[in-house]
Amino acid sequence: MLLRAKYTLCASSADSMPAKIIPAFRKTTETFAAGAKTLPQQYFVSPEIFAEEQERIFSREWLLVGHQNQIAKAGDYFVSEVAGESLIIARDQRPTIRGFYNVCRHRGTRVCEDASGHALALQCPYHAWTYALDGRLIGAPHMDEVPEFEKAKYALHPVNLGLWEGFIFVNLAKKPRPLEEWFAPLAGKFSHWNLSRLRSVKRVEYDVKANWKLMFENYSECYHCPGVHPMLSKVSPYDSAENDLTEGPFLGGFMRIKKGKSLTMSGDACAIPVRGEGKDQEHEQEGKDRVFYYSIFPNMLLSMHPEYVMVHQLWPQSPERTLIVCDWFFHPEAAKRDDFNPEDAIEFWDLTNRQDWHVCELSQQGIASRAYEPGPYSSRESIPAAWDREYVRRMG
């Protein structure tokens, strides 16, 4: 909305926005899917389609739930809410990371109440049935009085679990495609980023009143950056995107960071490089002036900056509501340095995140109108269009 006090709009400026609001646009050679339009209304509001997504996507695909360094020691665990299910993700004594449904085999009670913790065994708070960290039932009072009862039949129900670059993924399908096969197209692509060694320094959860797909579409273009993110646009030009993954479940590329600048409130680097210093000459230049944005279908956003990595998990709650969990990861040695200032990055992106969620919520509201019809994507929105195509394929 243009308030008179703030702007003087020249109505004849037609296709270009006024200089105060949007920097001059220039033609680009960016690939563009002619005729691509946004998805029809029902994909954003229908409870039936939401249920189908939960079944076809969130109950069949590999889903990000966390990072291995959240549970560094044997006995560490955390609880994750996945497609309406509470899962226990624990590191057992061997030490292997395992996942279980958080449901006692006796009377169905939640076994773990806390969001995370450390335990030698998992004991149900109701009747004290006790499970080893590998899921085996090892204590069940009085059940030896029950004829034909066998403890071996009453282990916690396991959930499929795998690791990629240190990130923990689960899959609710009975026989899912192997994790390695799914991530094969990315093999080696991020290995110089040290992702498996990083530590999350901060987690923020956002409750967003918008369909989860709007956040993927929002993440996938910077056409909105000049108006929505004035601070970001100053250090990373909105039209500097170069995408190397342009079709399929993994999409994205990099944008340039102005020389000597950083994506922080101060504009200065806030930590040592995540890749380590001086060990990575091949990619060193690339690592300094670029921020890499990749979306990993269906619930991960991976944003790699020179000195930190931001990761979003998206958890659809209803057609019109999404829970977003955002972590800021740093080099494991970063905290030992005097100049470590993670809040400088956290505050920058927390602000930017909220700007994004706000416009996503405004889109959700408008899309629910009887007046909404799919609109045309611009030349700057080829990645959202590709994401939509992948989504439609997964739903097919």
Add this chain to the structure above:
Amino acid sequence: MLLRAKYTLCASSADSMPAKIIPAFRKTTETFAAGAKTLPQQYFVSPEIFAEEQERIFSREWLLVGHQNQIAKAGDYFVSEVAGESLIIARDQRPTIRGFYNVCRHRGTRVCEDASGHALALQCPYHAWTYALDGRLIGAPHMDEVPEFEKAKYALHPVNLGLWEGFIFVNLAKKPRPLEEWFAPLAGKFSHWNLSRLRSVKRVEYDVKANWKLMFENYSECYHCPGVHPMLSKVSPYDSAENDLTEGPFLGGFMRIKKGKSLTMSGDACAIPVRGEGKDQEHEQEGKDRVFYYSIFPNMLLSMHPEYVMVHQLWPQSPERTLIVCDWFFHPEAAKRDDFNPEDAIEFWDLTNRQDWHVCELSQQGIASRAYEPGPYSSRESIPAAWDREYVRRMG
């Protein structure tokens, strides 16, 4: 409920209520629809009937959304929620009042976020698509790179809009009956009331947990006034109603105000007459001692007092919830006078409104019971019965 400490009820008093509670009733010659009973339960609780009302009534009839003096200057606008739709009502440069769906043609985003304001153009906050105040798309960055894209095809979707006596009405139907035809039965009836010149001095919104029809039925009779509105009943006798519109979409008439009294907390007039002073000899006497109550199907209540006009908009939210927007209008010159005291009227009716909403909520609760069955309207409830008949015709 009669508490022992407050009342001594004579159980044998039969058809008359005790003097303390209800003034003596006298027989009247008021028209009475023999056999008329209240509507069956489903009309107040069924989600299916609610959806049908939204479709047959609130998507087809002319609906009050405000008054032209809310947007007095070119560029003024306000946003109205109508049947689940957000509409922009704006005065353009010509200066014509226009209505648009608040949905960007690009990705469906809400264009206007604020409830009201002033703008030179309407710019979407997401990707800065910009619309003139007449709805034309005048700015769409990068879209000139999209083959065959034509701005002329992407104007904001308009909504039908019309004015009656200065009040703004919208209609969501594709080809609605003309506003002038709808209001033809009232042509000239209120022209001496200066309605188009009045200014709203106060707006109060009420969130009422009752079906919208209960508020129309409540507004249409004063049988409840002695018990529910003791202060109102003192200055305006509950049995003084004379209705001149007794069938159809417009219903009502006047009630007497005691000589020298006013419907204010103090009992004194709080402003100059809305009709102006000394210019209206023909209706002058009528304008002094009477308050006129008219319901305008399906969402307007028009209450005209000698020195102010109260207008309710009713917005059904669910079968069991209604949003009510209430404005108090005064003569445009009223505020210039030293004796202008609008709070005296606002407080009086705010109190009276809340008394009404409370009994409507109690009715909603009881009607949802399995024990509810349509009850008999009294001789004092001919207008509620007529309103019900009109409602049933519109739903047919």
Add this chain to the structure above:
Amino acid sequence: MLLRAKYTLCASSADSMPAKIIPAFRKTTETFAAGAKTLPQQYFVSPEIFAEEQERIFSREWLLVGHQNQIAKAGDYFVSEVAGESLIIARDQRPTIRGFYNVCRHRGTRVCEDASGHALALQCPYHAWTYALDGRLIGAPHMDEVPEFEKAKYALHPVNLGLWEGFIFVNLAKKPRPLEEWFAPLAGKFSHWNLSRLRSVKRVEYDVKANWKLMFENYSECYHCPGVHPMLSKVSPYDSAENDLTEGPFLGGFMRIKKGKSLTMSGDACAIPVRGEGKDQEHEQEGKDRVFYYSIFPNMLLSMHPEYVMVHQLWPQSPERTLIVCDWFFHPEAAKRDDFNPEDAIEFWDLTNRQDWHVCELSQQGIASRAYEPGPYSSRESIPAAWDREYVRRMG
């Protein structure tokens, strides 16, 4: 969950829990239904089954709503919410206790707004229709102008009501089985407990996010007591239950109280015995060292301690939510004694109640999982299994 800092768990302890958590278990001869498992998931989450329960059980069976001493004098009344209905329970002048739907016969309005009170007659707050305490319409202003209107046809709709041991029960069925027939199996069983003379000293309401059946199952076993109720377990051994009612709508028996102890925070008796002192030699010993727990299908829990009686009413609100009303009753003379200390008992059970509701809520959460399947009841859970069987019969 076992936190490392708190416990050292011996994984090889197998069927016995560590001594710190659970006292040693010993084999018992308690009857045990071989093969009995918990109910399938849909009984705890399905809206359809909930609706069927409301119809087949809560609209047909006798339901506890209160105690006759809540409305000791003619004109006393209280309002009870039963299966979505608001009922007025009042003592009339004769003085008979009667029940009515809280719905005015005129326009359906709630007649009584307050949760309880005292009245000479029941007057609707909307149009002042007035009913005698026996339900007859005795005042209806202006209705004498309505041809063929007869007050006799517009009494408040009555609801079936009966008394058992001083407790008030209602039944929404048109022709319910007589109350005396229903309670015949318990005839005389509790007569020496003075139940009809007791007075409620305290009422606490709990809003529990769990299916109502989970609270019955929870109440019916003490297998959970060692872990969930450490304080209770100290004074009343979890394995001391002796049940005398083991099949059908009335289930339960007693548990032992350690000699000289009481179920209070202090461990001391907090009031004179509910049975009176010295008048009851036959049952005297029994009355001192035992607490009796009985469930009365479908909404009453009756817990009789030597010096107080606790009664729970269970009111299902949705498949996943239950309102629980808990009263603590004492001997009518108890309050006259200097050593009367009811808070000692109230606090004890309020704490214990909340421990129970918490594990019921954890069960509700886990049972909603796709991983839940009926689990095996132990030998200590014969009464929950019997309750389930009765429930299934009532639903058949």
